[in-house]
Amino acid sequence: DGGITQSPKYLFRKEGQNVTLSCEQNLNHDAMYWYRQDPGQGLRLIYYSQIVNDFQKGDIAEGYSVSREKKESFPLTVTSAQKNPTAFYLCASSGQGKFSNQPQHFGDGTRLSIL
Amino acid sequence: DAKTTQPTSMDCAEGRAANLPCNHSTISGNEYVYWYRQIHSQGPQYIIHGLKNNETNEMASLIITEDRKSSTLILPHATLRDTAVYYCIVRVLGSGGGADGLTFGKGTHLIIQP
Numbered sequence: 541d542g543g544i545t546q547s548p549k550y551l552f553r554k555e556g557q558n559v560t561l562s563c564e565q566n567l568n569h570d571a572m573y574w575y576r577q578d579p580g581q582g583l584r585l586i587y588y589s590q591i592v593n594d595f596q597k598g599d600i601a602e603g604y605s606v607s608r609e610k611k612e613s614f615p616l617t618v619t620s621a622q623k624n625p626t627a628f629y630l631c632a633s634s635g636q637g638k639f640s641n642q643p644q645h646f647g648d649g650t651r652l653s654i655l
Numbered sequence: 656d657a658k659t660t661q662p663t664s665m666d667c668a669e670g671r672a673a674n675l676p677c678n679h680s681t682i683s684g685n686e687y688v689y690w691y692r693q694i695h696s697q698g699p700q701y702i703i704h705g706l707k708n709n710e711t712n713e714m715a716s717l718i719i720t721e722d723r724k725s726s727t728l729i730l731p732h733a734t735l736r737d738t739a740v741y742y743c744i745v746r747v748l749g750s751g752g753g754a755d756g757l758t759f760g761k762g763t764h765l766i767i768q769p
Contacts, residue, residue: 544698546698573756575756575759580761581761582742582758582759582760582761582762583699583757583759584759585681585756585757585758588756596695598756599756616682628673628696630698630699632698632699641706642689643689643701644701644703644757645701646698646699646701648696648697648698649696649697651696
C-alpha cells in the first residue's frame, strides 16, 4: 500500500548529539514537509520541499537541517543547536501542479527525547 | 491563511451524528477548508476538504455556509474510534502549486461516549 513511513518510532538523543529522522514516501508526491508537535499543541512547520534538491525554511527551522536528494526521501537532522528538541516529529507529503489543492498525508511520527 | 475558531471539546453519544463547528469569518475567495483528525500519538489523518460546495466522502460530510464564514464537519454515525482531536484548517494556495505548510491550531477534542 502507498504511504509515508517514518523511522524510528522512538528516538533518544544525548546532549550535544545530532540525530537524523527518516521519512520515506511511495505516493509519488512532489512536496514533503516536516512538522513539530509539542504536548497539547498544534503542529508547527519546520521545513518543506516542493521538489528534489530544493527546500525552504518553515516557521521554526533553527537547529534543524534537511536534504532532498531523492523524491521519495526527506530526512530531518536535529542538530545540537536545537536546545529543546524533545517533541513529536511528523512528516507529510502532498501532490502538486493540477492537484495543488490536494491534502497532505502524514506519517505516524517519531517521538524524540533527551537522555 | 485565515484564522479558524473551534470549540475546545465536545461529547457525542456512540451511534449518533457528531457535528463539529468551525468559524472562519475572514476566509477569502480562494481559500479551501480542510479537516484533519489526530488520534493520540499518531499522525494527523486527512478527512475532507472543500471550497464552497458541500462535500461528502466515505468518512464524513462537510457543510460550508453560503457566505463561507463557517463550516460543519459531520460524522454521520460516530463510533468510539472517532474519539480524536479534529482540526479545521483554512488554506490559501501558494505559488508553485500550494506546497506551503498547514497551520494547525489546537482543534476540538471530540469524545465519543458509549
